Amino acid sequence: MHNHSALTYGHGSYENALENAAQSLDFFTVTPHAMWPDIDNLQGNPELEWVIEYHRTAFRRLRDPAYWTNYIEKLKQYNIPGERITFPSFEVHSLRYGDHVVVSRLQDLELPPAGTTIVELRDQVLDPDNTIITPHGIGYQSDYRGYNWDFFTEGPQTPFVEIFSRHGGSEGSIGPFGMYHDMGPRDFGGSMEAGLRRGFRFGIVASSDSHAGHPGGFGDGRMAVLALTLTRDDIWEAIRSRRVYATTGANILLDFRVNGAHMGEIVVDNESGERSIHVAVEGMNQIDYVELVKNGETLQREHVSYTPEYDASGGPIRAKIRFEFGWNQVASTARVDWQGTISLSEGRLLKVTPQFRGAPFTSPQRDLEGNEIPWESWVSRITNTTDTSVSFDAKSESNPAPMQPVTQSIALDVEMPPGARIVADVNGQEFSYSLGELLEGSRSRFMRGWLTEAVSFNRAVPESGFLVEFDLVDFASTDEDYYFLRVRQTDHQWAWSSPIWVSVR
Template identity: 35%
Template sequence: MQASKDFAYQALYGDIHNHCNISYAHGSLDDAIKNAALRLDFVSITGHASWPDMDEHDPKIQHIVQFHQRGFAKLHRNWDSYLEKISKAESEHKIVLLPGYEIHSNEHGDYTIVGLDPLTKMILEDSPQELRQRIFKEKLEENYLIFPHHIGYRQGARGVNWISFENPLTPLVEIASAHGFAEEDLSDRPFLHSMGPQQHQGSMRYGLGLGHQFGVIANTDHHSAHPGSYGHGVTGIWASSDRREDIWEALNARRTWAMTGDLMQLKFAVGNQLQGSVCQDLGEPGNIEVQATSPIDYVELLTPEQRHCWHMPLSSERKMAEEFEDTEEAIVWIELGWGERGKAANWDVSLELDEATILEVIPRFRGFEVVSPLDKRATEVPIQHASWEQLNDISVHFHCGTWGNMT
């Protein structure tokens, strides 16, 4: 995919909420970095840091309390080592690595804190308001970005609390992850975790209706060291370059869009004001450009007053065949999998084109799905199981592992 000519920005892709065993999750930090570099331009590998209002004395959830407390302590002990490792790995793997950690909260919802500085200090407080105050007090506001995570749950059950949501340091809201979609309360992927169902008050549309201004992002929340795992969530940004400072500027300027699977480019502008801008009525029409690496069903524009929807025309098989015959570019998907239920298979694949040239390789690898620290399946498969290389302009080689569908 290529952006419009004479456009000042390039599309970059990242995942800024995901986990490995730096706290309580599976897979090493090294594996997480390698997996991120398969598909992403930037990543923040997130440590579980605290839960100020966790009910530590409820005997029914002591097993949950214990693994959280152990995970928090592990992250605190190894924070400096974590910072050192990601700083060294950045140049080796050619990916921007931003430090990050997560604070759980029943009352305020879970928040992710991402740092610009490779030496980011872990600052912990009991509420988002106190956290912002502390950051401003220490004059560190240029180095921290805070956003609410899995907003769709009920307020009081770790869903977003719009009363304590504030814009300073919080330009973005996460609307999709492995937990589900929170654009609206009805979606293709409802929230189904043990924290309960989603509610309308936890949706993006409800927050916008309250007058809040924010950009949107999506992350995997993968718990087995695979940032960017295909099918969960990925964030797109329009950035001046792939430098750390320009990625940071794009996130704070809200030049973002949220995706759940295949990579897309989304540009929405009114005049010369791009998505994320706050401006008066310019008296100019809006312009929407969408490119995707899979078919587009429809394009939808939501405003507080109404919904505008444009459906993409369906093509007949004959028409698609005729168009393909004359096309100069095409996207070809290669998918591997199936096999006996629960069994692993290793794939070593070489592909070569005849009378054509590879313009771009777009990996779509998935990580192994283990969430709970109490799940013993993490020892059954390698966490880092994929690699790829474009050998020349007509051939590509990749290796990956797959597991038979559990159904």
Template identity: 35%
Template sequence: MEDRLMEGYEEFRLFWGDAHTNIHGEDPNHPPLTKERLRRTVKAAEEHLDFLPIAYYPFECYYVKGLLVESCGPRERFLEDWKLVQEAVAEANKPGKFVTFLGYEWHGDRRRYGDHNVYYLRDYEPLDSSESLPELYENLRERGGIAVPHHTGYQVGERGKDWNFFDEELSPFVEIYSSHGSSEGCDTPFPMEYNLSMGPRVSGGTVQDGLNRGYKFGIIASGDNHRDYPGVWGNGLMAVFARELTRESLWEAFKKRRVYGVTGDRIRLYFSINGHVMGETFASKYPVEIKVEVVGCHAIDRIEIIKNGRVLYTYNHSGRWKVPEEEGDLVRAKLRVKCGWGPGRHYGFEKVECKVWKGSFELTEGRIISVEPCFTHFGQALRQVSERKCDFTFTTQPRTPLTPLLAQHHRLNFQGAIFEIEAPLRSVINLRVDPSRLSVPFRDALRTERVLALTEEAEELIREQFGLTREEVENPDVFWHNAWKMKVYRAIPYEGYHARFSHIDDDVERSENYYYVRVTQLNGQMAWSSPIWVRFEE
């Protein structure tokens, strides 16, 4: 069973990156910036991404009479950091294998104009200290750079996007989702509640506010990660349709708006209108045919076509597929494995170490088609050693206390992968995590979920730190609550994570209209396409 590319996308390949990995210099929360730190970030990106636009963060936090404050404007030290970033980006760019872009978070008047990340096509461009966005735009026009608005949905004048200042050529796309949540619109599905300091999301600066003004821009998602690790699963990724993996080809796709965003799962999304792909504009005298195809990573719940800020059509995929039962057939499916949970410091533990999971995923029959990483921190590895076996190393961090931190600070506890397989129902999935084993018949995996809990490790940790045995603890919940766990999700057959449909829009309004697609899986993971603009003429 092969996925056929939708008409219009045949000449492109799909590449994944994180266009918002903030790299800090030295301050109370971060060590000095060094070549080693930068190389560590790049190496982590190479392991699970295709490209990385590094966003140096030219700000520093400091205390004034005990109050934590973030700097505004340039500092001499930033220029020294910038030299290190310039060198690291130039060194790491490997056309055809892994691509880097030089960039930084603009440190001008973010409060007035909104936050923007600046990226350059060429190496060794300057760290621009323009105070106003119009001045920054003018400089970028000369240097061949772009400025990407992000978390636009906050209050305008308090770092939300002021759409009175926007240049389609220099801001070809906008970040709709990140660790802050979704800036899509005020009454849109995903909240924007992760940063309690900058919130809430309100009208004025949202993505739909910008589109409703008639601006043309693409849509991406990216992490806004602040712990050096790029591509944190769940904080947003950027997808790009480009002809090849080079700076020039990716940049051409950036400027043409052939981009889209996902929250974490690498949902493949194809969307066209009358043969025009996402990011394009065209004119029509007649009703248009909208085509959508999605290859998800979990069961697809619904796919919505948005026209001019309103839902034009909803395709409900839930209930349209069944679990295969024919014994002789080969079944294609995706199965997710997720590791984490573990001891919580609030139970009184003085010290909790990271947990390293070394193991393998193996089929008795069939083959592994692909393996998708779901990584959130350093120390992860996937290596397919044969058609039926993949070795993995997951390193999960201790649980973070429930304090008002950004979402990425809680995600470090979880690591995992999605295995796409093709096998007969009689095949058995063998999961090994030393010293534990779990065998799941494929037929059963299509119907139920399982958990492997390392409760004996929890008992040993409690015995070491508290001197307590199981018999001395009145409520045994504490051993389950503090056990590291591996969850084996229900396998989803191809029919559950693949959808294709078309819709005719015969409501021809004599004006320019924008359309985009929003995808939601049953596990809450989402994708947003870039828009297509249609001007209906007489």
């Protein structure tokens, strides 16, 4: 629910951003940058002139009534109740208060006057029932677009904060993702942990904040909601009720309850004082651990070990397999087109999940002379699925650095005998592996020789590796305690639930 394209500043067309979102998201927006009321405070520093100018140019473009109308109308075209829901939005920068995204339940959102501060928007301009305001990039230094918790107002108009995006992680002082954008290092004062310590109640989400026309790219950040149906009203009700959680991109499923209350809710202890806590997690790959956090401290951590034990002549096994493709260092600037089909010799595909992504941009890209680099996004698609096969048409670029992947992938949830084979027919080449081979370990191959594009079947993970469930009983430590989940997969995909707050009777 927070991402960018060349609609204002960034790369990748608005049209491609919409199409990419439609491939893998149930609900989404594409976010234009709208205003920065205190940008004049940066005047006088020649090194920031380029930054000031590309922001102002984008803001002026968005103010064209025809341009804004085009944004709204194209977003409406992608809204299909029961299939996907779209919400209009805009972003407001602020050195003093931090950056915020405004999202509207109503499809005909009006753009507020330029120069309106986020405080004025919240208190005087926006309809509190039909808009939400999401702080993001909260971990930067205060007064330099980091979040200012003095400004926070608890309630359904600010139901959550964004703790992960391409900018990194803002959970606390330390965490699995650093912040290495030009906007500076992580500062505890604006972090999620700092807000919880002050007694604020808010949910936890992630969003890509990508500037490459690819909303919800794999590994860039996504938010999930617990809603009854895929309709505008039910999604909006879940958002305002904080029944939300964050993932880094993998569609990790969380079921977390305390005395029957779901994430985001506030409950009072029952007469016994016992707190019955239920945790169930379904990963998209091998789970490393599931951690239950209480008041900032680990209450319980469930580790998951992997043992590829199976009966080679036995019946079907449910497993999850990530098919990954990309690489290609021979022509480092070239894109590779991929067309292919993955099929099962026996068994069935329970679910196919695209894990596509765009370029790792968080701002306009410049060359050594300071000129903006022209760059257009791409669209990757699942073109057909059956009970035993999936076909795709995708593009990839080489990884910009060894620890910065932009490979594409498709997650397969299969049920098949260990001796049955997974057959890949990709770019005119065919290769196959048995499920048993993939349970033992990953398999890869170059398509045209060393340093060219390549594919990998990641190690298959049986149910014992991606399903975790446990229950426990706890008691009060303070007048009001909060609990949340932190989940890590071995492929460095993460999820965080929104907290549940429990008060003593």
